[in-house]
Structure formats: C-alpha cells, structure tokens
Amino acid sequence: MINLLKRLLYVYIFVYLSISGLYFFKVINEVFLISTVYAGVLNLFNVLLALVLYAVSVKKTSSKFMIYNFGGVVARLFINIPIIIIVIKFLNIDKYAFILVLFLFYFISLGLEVLFYTKNSQKKLKVNVH
Numbered sequence: 001m002i003n004l005l006k007r008l009l010y011v012y013i014f015v016y017l018s019i020s021g022l023y024f025f026k027v028i029n030e031v032f033l034i035s036t037v038y039a040g041v042l043n044l045f046n047v048l049l050a051l052v053l054y055a056v057s058v059k060k061t062s063s064k065f066m067i068y069n070f071g072g073v074v075a076r077l078f079i080n081i082p083i084i085i086i087v088i089k090f091l092n093i094d095k096y097a098f099i100l101v102l103f104l105f106y107f108i109s110l111g112l113e114v115l116f117y118t119k120n121s122q123k124k125l126k127v128n129v130h
Helices: 002-024 030-057 062-090 095-129
Strands: none
Touching: 002 030, 002 095, 030 062, 030 095, 062 095
C-alpha cells in the first residue's frame, strides 16, 4: 500500500510542479490553477477511500472482498458526483480545467489501483500455493 501511495504522490508532485511552472510563466491563470487543485484533492480523497476499503476487505472472504471493493466503487461515485456538481456549480473555477484534471487523475489513480490489486492478489496466491 505504501508503494502505491508513493507512486501516486510522485504523479501528483510531477503534475503540480508542471502546472505551477505554467502558472509561474503566466501560461495559465490563477483560476485554472485553483481548478486543478480542487480536482487533485477530490481525486486524492477518492484514492484514499479506496485504499481504506481495500485494507478493511483484504482479510475478508472473497465474497465480502468483492462487496467491499465493488460496492466501494459505487459508493465513491455516489459521494464524488454531488461534490463535483457542487464544485462546478458554486465555485469560481475553470470548469474545463477542473474536468480535464479530474479525469486525468482519476484514470491514473484507477490504473494504479488496478496494478495494486493485481500485485497483492498475486502475492496472496503465492502464499496460498506454498
């Protein structure tokens, strides 16, 4: 789990250093910068919630594991969608930048989650075989 958090942190740092550089050189404005920060924080919350659900479900039976993780995906969507609507509707942000960065981070985070789950399931299988 620590490796996933490190990788995710590296991605976030790289993206935000790049965005900060663009802001520093006046390529993007402050509204764009703030929009990306909101999107990044929302995705970070999403990933941390996924990791908590995984940590809770890893010692459970396979059916409960599936309920926690697939149910967790649905629960996270139902939590995130109203937050996204509120952010877009009521905050002074660049909507396109927010959505772009939100999707970018979401798919990167989702890819890292899948890698994390498959890597840990392979470790679990090796332990059970031996």
